[in-house]
Amino acid sequence: MxxxxxxxxxxxxxxxxxxxxxxxxxxxxxxxxxxxxxxxxxxxxxxxxxxxxxxxxxxxxxxxxxxxxxxxxxxxxxxxxxxxxxxxxxxxxxxxxxxxxxxxxxxxxxxxxxxxxFHHEQVRSDRDTYVRILTQNIIPGRESNFEKVETNNLGTPYDFNSVMHYGKYAFSRNGQPTILAKSNPNLDFGRATYMSANDIARVNKLYRCCE
Missing domain, CATH: 3.40.390.10 (Collagenase (Catalytic Domain))
Structure with a gap:
């Protein structure tokens, strides 16, 4: 899945x-x-x-x-x-x-x-506000990898820098993007090398690390 x-x-x-x-x-x-x-x-x-x-x-x-x-x-x-x-x-x-x-x-x-x-960033419940999923470019049979999920986003913003975000060409059938940022179609993402501040904040919120 x-x-x-x-x-x-x-x-x-x-x-x-x-x-x-x-x-x-x-x-x-x-x-x-x-x-x-x-x-x-x-x-x-x-x-x-x-x-x-x-x-x-x-x-x-x-x-x-x-x-x-x-x-x-x-x-x-x-x-x-x-x-x-x-x-x-x-x-x-x-x-x-x-x-x-x-x-x-x-x-x-x-x-x-x-x-x-934690789920992938691009399937979170509010993702349609931030990204477009280009199903025509997805490898046949891999569409389920982009299905949106009812997630608890813990009050944190959508994060293109999350270590949980797919790259914009993930599962591409033709070398074209499968995910585009609505705010900037030229934005590159999905290349995080370390957890982002939001990734860390979500762990701390979910597990109430500051309580």
């Missing part, structure tokens, strides 16, 4: 954060247990760890090594492509970061934001 979100059977995950798929908060922090596959090299494991720690700098999310008493946790492995489930699924929750294509800080942040409960 939407390119890199794995669908969970029996759950309409949107907006699942209002229905139990948020990670629990204990006092000041949200602890998210993780396991990183031994299939990665030492350097690759360290890169994933460094990318996870970027959340510690700006939010109340804290990634911790899974202990025997942790039932729900994220399992990072080198699967087929880059993808994640949306929100906490309970139990062992897969996050695929293919070792030869997904190990970029922005990609790790992107997939982790999915696991925390």
């Amino acid at each position: 939407h390119g890199d979100i794995m669908q969970s059977r029996g759950r309409n995950a949107v907006p699942c954060t209002a229905k139990g798929c948020k990670w629990p908060k204990f006092w000041r922090y949200v602890y998210v247990p993780v396991v990183i596959s031994r299939g990665y090299t030492h350097a690759q494991r360290n890169f994933i760890i460094r990318s996870l720690v970027t959340f510690h700098r700006h939010t109340c999310i804290r990634f911790v090594w899974k202990k025997w008493w942790h039932w729900s946790y994220l399992y990072f492995f080198s699967g087929s492509g880059c993808w994640s489930y949306l929100g906490r699924q309970r139990g062992k929750q897969l996050v695929s970061l293919k070792s030869n294509g997904c190990l970029y800080t922005s990609t790790v942040q992107h997939e982790v934001l999915h696991a925390l409960g």
Whole structure:
């Protein structure tokens, strides 16, 4: 669904954060247990760890090594492509970061934001005010990647600089744009290398990090 979100059977995950798929908060922090596959090299494991720690700098999310008493946790492995489930699924929750294509800080942040409960920017409920989706340019069969979702936007503005935003040529069948900014059709976007201020603010608002 939407390119890199794995669908969970029996759950309409949107907006699942209002229905139990948020990670629990204990006092000041949200602890998210993780396991990183031994299939990665030492350097690759360290890169994933460094990318996870970027959340510690700006939010109340804290990634911790899974202990025997942790039932729900994220399992990072080198699967087929880059993808994640949306929100906490309970139990062992897969996050695929293919070792030869997904190990970029922005990609790790992107997939982790999915696991925390966040959608792609260009499918948010108010997107039609800001972008045009050019369906005639989308690869046949990929149209579902652009379906609008009833999201909780947490009072934050539409953000072309979000690490969750597709590029303007995403899933193009002919080299022409599939997404255009209404305010400026020449605007380029979808190239974020790090979470934006809005990405960080949304995590902090959803998980009430300042409370």
